[in-house]
Amino acid sequence: MEGRLINLPSGLPGAKVSALTDSSVLQISGGHSLHGHVEISGAKNSALVIMAGALLCSEDCRIRNVPLLADVEKMGQVLSALGISLKRHGDVLDINASEIKTSKAPYELVTQLRASFFAIGAILARLGVAQMPLPGGCAIGARPVDLHVRGLQAMGAEVQIEHGICNAYIPKSRRRLKGAKIYLDSPSVGATETLMMAATLAEGETIIGNAAREPEVFDLANFCISMGAKIKGAGTSTIIIDGVTKLYSTEHTIIPDRIEAGTFLIAGAITHSELLLSPVVTEHLLPVIAKLREMGVHLIEEPPNCLRVLPAKALRATDIETLPHPGFPTDMQAPFMSLLTLAEGDSLINESVFENRLRHASELNRLGADIRVKGNTAFVRGVPMLSGAPVLCTDLRAAAALVLAGLAAQGKTVIHGLHHLDRGYDQLDVKLQNLGAKIRRLTSTGRDQEFMSNVNTTPAKITRK
Ligand SMILES: CC(=O)N[C@H]1[C@@H](OP(=O)(O)OP(=O)(O)OC[C@H]2O[C@@H](n3ccc(=O)[nH]c3=O)[C@H](O)[C@@H]2O)O[C@H](CO)[C@@H](O)[C@@H]1O
């Protein structure tokens, strides 16, 4: 079947975000260096959960620096289906949740992305009832929601999972959720966010112990605080929320995407190129910067909010263990694996956050990498070069890893399964093209696809030096 552009029924009026059929591919002619400045978009994982957070407020919320992603589009569709009004102008998204018309989120949408589930806390707090299908997202492990459920139960909700739907309600005897002391078994990002949102409108104080410390949790907390929520300690492992009865209109700007920034740092390192990235928050990238420096990559921080990557003489092997923030981020593991395939020596990667997140290893081996996987550990033996081949994306960051490897590989790499990439990268191929990469989006018949001309209302945020 010939690949073609399809317009998703838009949840964000004004935006023309589209999805591509799976028959489109990225063709990369590798081995060329890159050069220039790349503008980093707003963080996917902040934007998605802040869109959910807007449900807490019955007044206008304006969110700035919203990235152009299929997941953002789908989250918009989820909110639209709940009866919420959304308008997108460029990277600004206006949300008004004055009336949430239904407590039931659509199965076919929620099952496509993880963050949609996190809205359960906000819907429950606003309506006293929520029916949320179990979520989708990257297939990188079982990804249960037990910590979300137990936290809501501790706050007085009745919660049951039946027929793939998580049904939650506040018993009639109470009108609001009640504050609670919750200690998470593990510092789940999503559970921390779900419970923090629910607690903003609960009666009394909630303490979340062993909370996730990711920058996106902090961004969500700042968004809620700007609406009048009383939250202390976000960004640390103990978050204290003093519930209020109402939240108010606000404007908020999403933080830069640390995973996109890390991906471009590796694009520079793997092609031995000089790139300038902005805006970046270097504190959010500390574990990635430390590992890159350990490998011999030169990085220079340039105020305000810029990071320059310079060509490395040689890349040295290193070991990585993924951990909750401020440890090495699991979302950077696949892109980093691509870089390690070309380092001198042996590297060991231990994926400790998700139990099935090494599937990209076999695709990288098609490109000539030497990786063996045992359980949650990958042994990477550096090779002098990669060679282009057809490969298939298995999830979002695997897709980024294959693009990076393709940029370095000699000859032609053809990447299939692009719906994974488009979920979470804002025009990655266009940004790379503007840095001089030989990368094209093609239909299965080999024709160039006029991707951005049909899809986007905003120009790619890149300037070539
Ligand atoms: C939309 C979003 O923000 N996605 C991010 C979020 O996912 P997400 O919020 O799903 O990730 P979590 O931090 O919750 O998951 C971490 C670990 O906890 C487990 N777990 C989680 C919840 C639960 O109720 N029970 C349970 O056992 C998971 O299976 C996993 O093994 O954080 C991950 C870890 O940084 C990132 O990779 C994702 O990009």
Ligand SMILES: C=C(OP(=O)(O)O)C(=O)O
């Ligand atoms: C795992 C990721 O996303 P999600 O949680 O949305 O599946 C990711 O962003 O790498």
